[in-house]
Amino acid sequence: MSGGLRLDEIVARLGGMLQGDGSLVVSQVGSLLSAGAGEIAFIASPKYRAQLKRTKAAAVIVPPQFANDTTLPHIIHQNPYAYYARVVGLLNPALPGRSGVHPGAVVNSPLPASVSVGANAVIGDGVRIGENVTIYPGCVLGDGVAIGDDSVLHANVVVYDHCVIGRRAVIHAGAVIGADGFGFAKDGQHWVKIPQIGRVVIGDDVEIGANTSIDRGALDDTVIGNGVKLDNQIQVAHNVSIGDHTAMAGCVGIAGSARIGRRCTVGGAAMISGHLEIADDVHVSAGTLVAKSLSQPGAYTGIFPLATHHEWLHNAAQIKRLVKLAERVAELEKTIELMGKTS
């Protein structure tokens, strides 16, 4: 936490229009409900308007249409949520990095002086690392890996040989980049391993969650576009490509060679089958299996609705009789048509 910032300093740095006392100092953010003295909140949606009236925050960030709804000092901005995100960053700056290589690290490649490498990290041969990169303890980077400026690899991240990570990446603990894709050819009852000789190539501004895995390509590369955000426990198979600015929630799985468009969102635990294409701006609901290509933008869902276990037993039993039920209805229709004619 910083020592706090005056509202006029915030506006000078982030833009927006200030109304009220610019000398007011805020030192932390909070929600409309929880914020108190010295804290700044935001409102983006009309449904929180009642909370805006009652908030004990010292100041608020509001969109133009709510500018008159508060007597508190406020900053007006078209996108209060994104503005708020930036204020959180200003008020909670990352601690100054301890650059330099810990003596317990094993580094086999020359690094810029601005790079920080934690204890027991291991960096292979021919690795190229940009300026101001932070490698936390326990990370293992294979030979020939490349990492762009200002990226952060949290503890125990593994990057296999020759994978490429762009600038400003944030990769969380336990993530594995570049393990072999799951490629085997059947030979009788045995599986013959197909060596996986592609790489993983990750664009700029990508965040990758804890314990997420992204496999290297079989022949060509697995490609993660710019600005992609992947949550924890995600599995990205070989030769997948994910378009710029697509975001995926935790536990998602993407099977091999799937091509996901730009600006898509994928809900938690959704699964995307292999060898299909998903258009730009597709939104897949949590828990949904996508087993075919989706060529049109829009929202897609496929989940069995929740019920009490007792109700579910009854309704699930009907699922197995659906074809029969449809046949019975068709039969009734025929009978009635006949009755209509004969009567």
Add this chain to the structure above:
Amino acid sequence: MSGGLRLDEIVARLGGMLQGDGSLVVSQVGSLLSAGAGEIAFIASPKYRAQLKRTKAAAVIVPPQFANDTTLPHIIHQNPYAYYARVVGLLNPALPGRSGVHPGAVVNSPLPASVSVGANAVIGDGVRIGENVTIYPGCVLGDGVAIGDDSVLHANVVVYDHCVIGRRAVIHAGAVIGADGFGFAKDGQHWVKIPQIGRVVIGDDVEIGANTSIDRGALDDTVIGNGVKLDNQIQVAHNVSIGDHTAMAGCVGIAGSARIGRRCTVGGAAMISGHLEIADDVHVSAGTLVAKSLSQPGAYTGIFPLATHHEWLHNAAQIKRLVKLAERVAELEKTIELMGKTS
């Protein structure tokens, strides 16, 4: 494995009523079917009564109602399964810990002499660790972390800065506690990261499985209650709270700000959506997506019933015509009502 215990020693330590030869020594546990000489089994449910008659175990743990069903030496207890769990512990005590800090560990905080820190573990600044804590090799603890007495962190666990873990925790290999929550604000087509400044706060007697991830809170903390048991590969998003004694099986995902009650159970690969509340004593079936709050205790399910792929193709096709089918039935009802009137 210990050298074995006499039945009367077991009863002296764990309670229960002994019937039969108290000098009998058992050295291991087993199931009714597999146990042999020197082994003790248990029965909790009437459905294993036939196995009780045939068991070759040396002794058994039985509930009062089955006390007369066996001629073997037996211990009578109201909860034979929990009793058995404790007997497993007595007969298979953990090896005496090798306390002390391995010379290959990197420790930047003072630790009690009773603590064990394995090779290549890394412990940051300002870390507070209780008595008899065991940190296995390769663990990385950020600055300001706190861990209560008698906890065990298995190999390669990562705990981010300022997270708090209670007493008697067992955290399995590869678990990640305190990575950033998945918080981004949309700005045009870009995502703006919202720094995650909350912590993870974990109560006493919590077990966390291998490769499970628990994210730190955005503003407030992510909170795991006392006695919570989480299996492997679970994802707990930011600001989730899990009530005391709730247990979740492998591959479960909990989205942001979900509030789960006490004494709940969640089956494997179930998903719980964000910003909802689940009451105490709710039981969610494996594979079920919970997309709304559940205010009543009870069992809830929502899974598509399994069939052969061939049958599934037919029934799944009907799902897409369900609305139409319902309309056809309504139409029939109207026609028949009309026919009834006109006839």
Add this chain to the structure above:
Amino acid sequence: MSGGLRLDEIVARLGGMLQGDGSLVVSQVGSLLSAGAGEIAFIASPKYRAQLKRTKAAAVIVPPQFANDTTLPHIIHQNPYAYYARVVGLLNPALPGRSGVHPGAVVNSPLPASVSVGANAVIGDGVRIGENVTIYPGCVLGDGVAIGDDSVLHANVVVYDHCVIGRRAVIHAGAVIGADGFGFAKDGQHWVKIPQIGRVVIGDDVEIGANTSIDRGALDDTVIGNGVKLDNQIQVAHNVSIGDHTAMAGCVGIAGSARIGRRCTVGGAAMISGHLEIADDVHVSAGTLVAKSLSQPGAYTGIFPLATHHEWLHNAAQIKRLVKLAERVAELEKTIELMGKTS
């Protein structure tokens, strides 16, 4: 990448029948669509026949029935895909291992000279490791672990005490073998931990993906057969047994004591409930929950079909009225039968 191989050298090593110029050198593989000069492609299915005619590959691997469909030099083999897999291996040999123990590794057991142990790996007491095993940096092997000849453990793999891994294993980064199974007995509202005293025993020729977890058995062992292939992010619970040559895609979960047969395939994110048996040669579709034993080979599926979110809302609403709908149809049938009699 090797310097390339003549087609007649490939046939001398791998078999098959050569037609065309055996002195042609190929240095890499490619798909029919992407391969160019110096590259060899393959065709296995008639649906790529058109691509075969247009390919710019230097040579192709074909099954007998397509031998006359190309004028390029070609190798005829009954199983072009498995043949191709082996060619990829020939043309992309693993780099010669750097055998020996890195000075930063901590090794408490005697190892063969042919073994390679990377920086900061930790190997416990009484560990038995075969010839030519490669242990990457950051791996942690507990006491009494056994690993067969020619196995590779990628970075940051954890193997708990006394687990056994066969020959030629490939275990990817972040995998955890032998964590405690999820075993607790309920005692009032508390859970009593049941110490997990079984092991994990893994056969020969097994591949295990990144961040996959396989739990040790409660009493008996968790058993993974020969030739089993597990993708990333898989959870295998205690006392599961998986038959030889079964393959599972990413994000699959297998609950405790499930017995899976041989030569099965399990699609991504499928879940298999505990204490059931699955026959040999069963194929479970992605996203499917298997909650009962499957005694017959074949393909099984249980997923809610995908739709636009709008359509889904309508069809899902009908699911909850299915029992009622079936009752209405039965009512109509009765009414009509009555009308038939009275008319």
